[in-house]
Each structure stands twice: as structure tokens, then as C-alpha cells.
Amino acid sequence: MTRLSVPEDDLFGLTNLPYGVYSVPGRSPRVGTRFGDFVVDLCLLLDDPTFAAPSLNPFMAQGRGRWDDVRSRLRSALSGDVPDEAVHAVSDVTLHLPFEVADYVDFYASEHHASNLGRLFRPDSPEPLMPNWKHLPVGYHGRSASVVVSGTDIVRPSGQRLPAGATAPVFGPSTRLDIEAEVGFIVGRGNPMGSPIPASSADDHLFGVVLFNDWSARDIQAWEYVPLGPNLGKSFASTVSPWVVPLAALDAARVPVPPQAPSVLPYLEMSPPWGLDISLEVEWNGEVVSRPPYAAMYWSPAQMLAHLTVNGAPTRTGDLFASGTVSGPSRHERGAFIELTWGGSEPVTVAGRSRTFLEDGDEVVLRATAPGVGGTRIGFGEARGRILPAVH
Amino acid sequence: MTRLSVPEDDLFGLTNLPYGVYSVPGRSPRVGTRFGDFVVDLCLLLDDPTFAAPSLNPFMAQGRGRWDDVRSRLRSALSGDVPDEAVHAVSDVTLHLPFEVADYVDFYASEHHASNLGRLFRPDSPEPLMPNWKHLPVGYHGRSASVVVSGTDIVRPSGQRLPAGATAPVFGPSTRLDIEAEVGFIVGRGNPMGSPIPASSADDHLFGVVLFNDWSARDIQAWEYVPLGPNLGKSFASTVSPWVVPLAALDAARVPVPPQAPSVLPYLEMSPPWGLDISLEVEWNGEVVSRPPYAAMYWSPAQMLAHLTVNGAPTRTGDLFASGTVSGPSRHERGAFIELTWGGSEPVTVAGRSRTFLEDGDEVVLRATAPGVGGTRIGFGEARGRILPAVH
Numbered sequence: 001m002t003r004l005s006v007p008e009d010d011l012f013g014l015t016n017l018p019y020g021v022y023s024v025p026g027r028s029p030r031v032g033t034r035f036g037d038f039v040v041d042l043c044l045l046l047d048d049p050t051f052a053a054p055s056l057n058p059f060m061a062q063g064r065g066r067w068d069d070v071r072s073r074l075r076s077a078l079s080g081d082v083p084d085e086a087v088h089a090v091s092d093v094t095l096h097l098p099f100e101v102a103d104y105v106d107f108y109a110s111e112h113h114a115s116n117l118g119r120l121f122r123p124d125s126p127e128p129l130m131p132n133w134k135h136l137p138v139g140y141h142g143r144s145a146s147v148v149v150s151g152t153d154i155v156r157p158s159g160q161r162l163p164a165g166a167t168a169p170v171f172g173p174s175t176r177l178d179i180e181a182e183v184g185f186i187v188g189r190g191n192p193m194g195s196p197i198p199a200s201s202a203d204d205h206l207f208g209v210v211l212f213n214d215w216s217a218r219d220i221q222a223w224e225y226v227p228l229g230p231n232l233g234k235s236f237a238s239t240v241s242p243w244v245v246p247l248a249a250l251d252a253a254r255v256p257v258p259p260q261a262p263s264v265l266p267y268l269e270m271s272p273p274w275g276l277d278i279s280l281e282v283e284w285n286g287e288v289v290s291r292p293p294y295a296a297m298y299w300s301p302a303q304m305l306a307h308l309t310v311n312g313a314p315t316r317t318g319d320l321f322a323s324g325t326v327s328g329p330s331r332h333e334r335g336a337f338i339e340l341t342w343g344g345s346e347p348v349t350v351a352g353r354s355r356t357f358l359e360d361g362d363e364v365v366l367r368a369t370a371p372g373v374g375g376t377r378i379g380f381g382e383a384r385g386r387i388l389p390a391v392h
Numbered sequence: 393m394t395r396l397s398v399p400e401d402d403l404f405g406l407t408n409l410p411y412g413v414y415s416v417p418g419r420s421p422r423v424g425t426r427f428g429d430f431v432v433d434l435c436l437l438l439d440d441p442t443f444a445a446p447s448l449n450p451f452m453a454q455g456r457g458r459w460d461d462v463r464s465r466l467r468s469a470l471s472g473d474v475p476d477e478a479v480h481a482v483s484d485v486t487l488h489l490p491f492e493v494a495d496y497v498d499f500y501a502s503e504h505h506a507s508n509l510g511r512l513f514r515p516d517s518p519e520p521l522m523p524n525w526k527h528l529p530v531g532y533h534g535r536s537a538s539v540v541v542s543g544t545d546i547v548r549p550s551g552q553r554l555p556a557g558a559t560a561p562v563f564g565p566s567t568r569l570d571i572e573a574e575v576g577f578i579v580g581r582g583n584p585m586g587s588p589i590p591a592s593s594a595d596d597h598l599f600g601v602v603l604f605n606d607w608s609a610r611d612i613q614a615w616e617y618v619p620l621g622p623n624l625g626k627s628f629a630s631t632v633s634p635w636v637v638p639l640a641a642l643d644a645a646r647v648p649v650p651p652q653a654p655s656v657l658p659y660l661e662m663s664p665p666w667g668l669d670i671s672l673e674v675e676w677n678g679e680v681v682s683r684p685p686y687a688a689m690y691w692s693p694a695q696m697l698a699h700l701t702v703n704g705a706p707t708r709t710g711d712l713f714a715s716g717t718v719s720g721p722s723r724h725e726r727g728a729f730i731e732l733t734w735g736g737s738e739p740v741t742v743a744g745r746s747r748t749f750l751e752d753g754d755e756v757v758l759r760a761t762a763p764g765v766g767g768t769r770i771g772f773g774e775a776r777g778r779i780l781p782a783v784h
Binding site for chain 1: 494495497500510513514522523524527528530531532533534535536537538540547549550551552554559560561562563582585586587609612615616617618619620621622623624625627628629654657658659699700702703704705706707708711783784
């Protein structure tokens with residue numbers, strides 16, 4: 001038995017305790033928590049076979065009461081002596097996609113991002129926001145199969161794009177490959193078909209939070225997206241961070257969302273809608289180029305979930321919904337390169353070079369922290385990906 | 393042992409043999425085939441535990457060689473004596489969703505439908521088709537969790553809509569609830585991330601075909617769909633027929649798609665692209681109101697699959713992609729009521745009443761047949777749903 005020594009102010013201290021799926025050579029993936037620079041096996045620590053699974057889904061399906069109970073037992077167990085065989089150095093393990101993704105929906109919840117994209121994609125339109133934007137959290141379904149864990153290489157997608165001035169598209173590798181720095185929310189327990197989730201009940205359904213990079217091929221997207229929305233411009237890959245931060249760890253990070261005017265319809269009302277004070281950073285080839293503030297997001301996670309289900313649509317354990325690009329009001333708070341470089345017309349300097357969109361070999365890392373209880377800070381780990389050349 | 397007597401010209405004769413998942417009281421769902429008016433248990437008939445599963449996914453994952461082999465053994469076995477305990481009357485069984493839906497994508501592959509919808513949704517636009525429409529099969533991801541089997545009641549969705557002349561939306565039950573008569577294609581074996589499926593290889597991946605009703609709330613859809621596409625207007629429910637007709641049963645139904653001009657990019661080229669001569673019918677409260685011809689569809693299933701994966705997106709066993717509304721050139725070949733009644737302005741008479749969109753209590757049934765080998769016809773069964781009142 002060992003007493004694990006982790007400083008109180010560690011980003012992965014006792015106030016965080018995120019869940020992930022790890023493996024060590026020769027052993028099957030199973031659930032662990034990160035505590036300081038350790039990964040602790042939950043099946044061994046808590047003597048609970050739920051955590052012998054290679055995904056969080058069985059645990060998530062057990063619901064809020066179980067989540068709270070396990071979190072409480074975990075804090076106690078990690079405050080005492082821990083079986084040696086349950087402990088690994090984080091550098092010794094492989095981290096896997098922590099959950100099986102059921103349906104995946106991407107929202108568009110930042111007013112700054114939606115306004116910027118409106119100006120860039122529809123320059124002739126007098127209003128950057130569509131008339132619906134402040135009445136409902138706009139979102140669309142994306143591809144669950146291409147959600148990958150941090151560290152997975154991203155192959156540059158090929159597809160159709162319409163060159164400037166052309167009337168017919170050409171095919172080839174995307175020339176405007178971009179990121180979207182987002183926050184993802186995981187549904188632990190869903191709702192049956194026909195029974196919407198009220199915004200006030202979101203806490204009973206939301207299990208946890210991850211970082212999310214919605215890689216985006218802007219040239220493919222611009223050509224395909226009218227009238228049915230993004231498809232191939234997004235579906236090739238999305239990267240999630242390996243540690244799912246429990247919603248319960250973010251109690252101290254709750255902040256009201258910015259004022260919502262005009263007032264929302266009753267099914268979206270909350271008093272007040274809570275956002276999360278998560279501070280993101282976007283690192284491009286080792287240099288931090290942006291610090292998007294999640295607290296600036298217009299629509300709250302509970303409002304997104306209420307909207308998603310208000311028509312009776314069911315959600316399931318493992319449903320993932322992402323916020324859309326997190327962008328703040330100032331330039332170096334923008335979470336996508338198309339915004340940061342204003343469609344490529346205002347390059348940024350990265351590692352001494354003038355840059356717009358992603359080149360082969362580039363690496364992007366999203367990181368974030370948020371306030372934890374007792375003045376601590378909660379770490380989210382990272383969502384990392386490197387661009388490989390197109391295959392054709 | 394029994395010799396099952398099924399006429400050669402039965403819609404579920406030896407040239408069809410679709411796969412489904414059935415149960416009888418007190419027994420777990422498992423895989424069967426429909427032969428005439430019988431459901432035959434495949435686990436017992438072929439002595440093969442693959443078919444003891446409550447879904448087709450394990451069998452589909454085994455790939456084309458296995459599909460061909462099982463189909464061949466099935467034809468032999470049903471031509472001889474069959475164990476009594478393997479046979480049920482179709483009226484004695486409950487039919488279940490035949491497969492677990494992985495990702496679901498809905499295309500928009502009928503030129504007639506896309507042109508009609510363009511005129512109805514964008515009346516001020518000079519061209520009904522968007523510039524991209526003839527260059528790529530436009531599609532979007534939908535909600536997998538709300539795909540239900542024929543016979544499941546459909547609760548009228550509530551949501552936001554913008555009343556005519558209003559500047560702010562109201563909330564309530566959809567007032568323009570509609571159907572979309574479609575054909576769905578099921579991926580039996582997918583492709584790994586980064587390895588697109590060439591159009592010429594689609595036969596190795598496509599397992600079978602179902603009927604598909606993409607229930608659509610036109611008022612919700614019209615307000616929400618710009619700029620990221622349909623979401624709540626579609627995500628409440630989609631109905632599939634319970635019998636998956638193997639692609640192999642449709643060899644005699646293959647027809648060239650209508651001429652494609654301008655010519656398509658190389659990754660979409662086939663010589664020629666094959667469509668399917670499936671004749672659909674839409675029954676509304678017992679009256680056939682439309683006969684949409686699948687042979688009129690512009691984009692072929694193989695082209696849709698090639699497009700879906702050309703950016704490296706992975707597909708999985710159980711992926712479902714639907715064709716979009718099947719509409720032919722003439723009025724009573726239109727597969728959606730918004731087209732059939734021209735946005736509600738040209739009602740049709742159903743059971744003696746003038747009708748536009750769906751009322752509570754209405755029932756819609758999609759049916760279809762296609763040519764089988766040897767002059768037979770292949771039946772698809774039905775996709776049936778009745779509208780229940782909104783819950784709020």
C-alpha cells in the first residue's frame with residue numbers, strides 16, 4: 001500500500017478526479033482516474049467491476065446517485081493508502097477514447113464566433129447572425145465514428161472545393177484546414193423518446209466535460225454546406241481529451257451566462273442559466289496563439305440539452321454535444337484560425353513564420369483549466385493532434 | 393419437419409429472403425427471415441449462433457463472403473424440410489428494429505424533390521437547386537437514437553416556429569407535420585478512418601435496403617435550418633421497415649441512374665452508376681396518395697457511400713444512409729406532403745376530406761416492391777406509423 005502525495009494545488013488534485021480509460025502493455029483497457037501524475041485503477045481501488053470495462057458507458061448509465069457516491073468514495077480512498085497494483089505513472093499508460101459515442105451534436109453557442117463566421121461566410125448579408133440565433137441554440141448532428149482521442153494523428157481530408165471565380169468544383173486535399181476549440185458535454189443518462197429534459201434537470205443527465213477540437217476543412221465546408229449544413233468539411237475527425245471532468249468537479253466554475261436578450265422561450269428559461277468559467281488555450285506548434293474564454297458563451301449547456309430534446313428526441317448514455325467554437329470578443333480569444341486570421345487575410349506569426357491555415361506536420365493542442373472548490377484549479381488535460389499529409 | 397409451401401411469385405419468395413429480428417412471447421429477440429407468410433428462425437434453421445443475437449450487426453460485420461454463403465445455404469434449407477420449431481406465422485411474431493444504428497446520414501438525392509423544396513423554402517431564389525447539387529450528393533447527419541421500427545407510434549413534436557409575418561418565434565406542437573418516403577441503405581462492413589470506399593467497391597460494404605420514413609416538422613425545420621441544416625425538425629423520429637432486403641436480392645432491380653450532367657468528379661464516376669427500380673407507394677389513412685419511383689433518383693447508392701467516405705470518414709457496421717425523399721416528375725409521384733400539396737396550398741382529397749399536413753390519428757404506410765430474378769417481385773414490407781397528439 002502507498003500513500004500518494006499530490007499537492008493540494010495540483011490541476012489533478014482531490015477536487016478534480018476525472019475519469020478516463022487507460023491501458024498498460026499486455027492488459028486490456030479499463031477505467032482509471034488521474035490523481036496528480038498518477039493514474040489509479042478504479043476497479044482495484046474501489047473493488048468494483050463496473051470499472052473493468054473499456055469505456056465509461058456502464059458507469060455513466062448508472063445515474064447521478066451512483067456518480068455522486070463513487071466520487072465520494074474515490075476522494076476517501078485516495079486520501080488514504082492505495083494498493084500498489086492500482087497505481088501507474090501517467091507516463092506509463094496509454095489513454096483511450098474514454099466513452100463510446102452514441103449521437104454527437106455540435107452547437108454554435110458563441111455569439112462572437114457565430115458573428116465572425118457570418119461575416120466571413122456571408123459577406124453580403126447585412127446581419128452577421130441569422131434571425132433564429134438568439135432564440136435557439138443552433139446545432140447540427142455530426143459523425144460519431146470519427147471522434148478520436150487526443151494524440152491521434154489527423155490525416156488531411158480531400159474533397160470538393162470551389163476555387164475563387166470558378167463555376168465548377170475541383171477535387172483535392174483541403175487547402176483551408178482549421179481547428180475549432182470547443183468544450184464537449186457527455187450525457188451520462190439519457191431520456192426516453194417523447195420525454196424532453198427540462199433545462200432545470202440537466203444536472204441529472206450530464207456526466208462530465210471534455211475538451212473538443214472540431215477539425216474543419218473550410219474550403220470543403222463552404223462549398224457543401226448550403227442548404228443542409230456541414231458534412232464532409234467536419235466528418236473526417238474530431239479530437240477529445242482523454243479525461244472526462246465530472247460536472248460535480250465544476251461546481252465552483254459555474255457562472256451566469258452573458259445576458260440573453262431578447263428573452264428566451266419558457267422551455268429555455270433558467271434562473272439564471274449557468275455557464276462555466278473554463279479558460280482554454282490553443283497551442284499551435286508549441287506557441288499559445290489564443291485564449292478563448294468559455295464564460296463568454298451565450299447559450300448554457302443545460303439550455304443546449306433542453307433544446308436538443310424538446311421535440312421528444314431521445315438521448316442515450318454516451319451522447320456527446322459540443323459547444324461550437326469558443327471565441328471571446330478580442331482577437332486572441334478566437335478559437336478557430338479562420339477567425340484569428342480573418343479568413344486567411346490577417347496572418348499570425350507562429351514560431352517566427354506568418355501563418356493562416358494548417359500545414360502538414362503542424363500540431364495543435366487545446367488545454368484548459370477552471371476554478372475548483374477551495375481555491376484550487378481543475379485541469380482538463382489536453383486535446384492534441386498532428387496533421388498528416390492527404391492520402392490522395 | 394415441414395416443407396413450407398410458398399408460391400414462386402410471392403413477394404417474400406426464395407428470391408427475396410430478407411433479414412429481420414423477431415420475438416415470440418417469452419423468448420428473446422433473434423434473427424429470422426421472412427418466407428411467404430412465415431418467419432423462420434435462422435439460428436435453428438442453419439444451426440448458427442450468429443443469429444441468436446437481437447440484431448443483425450454481428451452477422452453484417454462478417455462481410456460479403458459470409459453474406460453470400462448464408463444466403464445460398466438459406467435458399468437450400470428453405471427448399472427442403474424445415475424444423476417445426478423454427479417456423480412461426482408472421483402474424484404471431486413481434487418485429488423489432490433489425491439492426492443497431494451506428495451513424496445515420498440523410499441524403500437529398502432526388503432532383504425532383506430538391507427542386508421542389510428549393511422552390512418552396514426559397515421562393516425568391518432564381519434557381520431552385522443550389523450550385524453544388526449536381527456536383528455532390530448533398531447530405532447531413534441525423535439522429536440515430538430516434539430511428540424506430542415500423543408500427544411505433546409517432547408523437548407530434550413541439551418546437552419553435554416563426555408564424556407568418558412575426559419577428560419572434562412561438563413554441564408549440566408542429567402544425568406542418570410531414571413525411572418523407574425514402575429508401576435506406578445499411579452498411580454491413582465499414583471502412584477504417586482514412587481509407588475511403590471507392591464507388592466501385594460499394595457492393596462489398598452495402599448489406600441491404602429498407603424503407604425509411606423521415607418524419608419532418610416543416611415549421612420547425614424552416615425556422616431552424618439556416619445555416620447549419622435540419623435538426624429538431626427531423627430528430628424526433630424516423631421509421632424503418634423491419635425487413636432488410638439483401639442487396640443481393642436486388643440484382644434484377646439494378647438500372648442506370650438518369651444521365652448525370654455536368655459530369656461528375658472522378659471519385660464519383662461509375663460505368664454506369666446503378667440505381668434501383670424500386671416502386672414505392674405512400675398510403676395515407678388507407679388510401680394510396682403517391683407512387684414515388686426510386687429509379688428516378690439522380691445520385692446512386694454507391695456514389696453516396698463514396699462521397700460519404702472520400703474525406704477519410706470511417707463507416708461502421710450498422711451505419712444507415714437514406715436517400716432523401718423519393719419524388720418523381722409528376723405530382724402523384726412526390727414522396728412528401730409538402731410537395732404533394734405544394735406547401736399546403738393545393739390540398740389533396742384523402743378518404744373524402746381535403747388534406748394538407750398530418751393530423752393526430754393519421755396513419756401513413758410506405759410500401760415497395762422491386763423486380764426479382766426470374767420475373768419474380770421482391771417485397772419490402774412496410775414502414776408504418778400513426779401520429780399521436782403532442783405531449784405539451
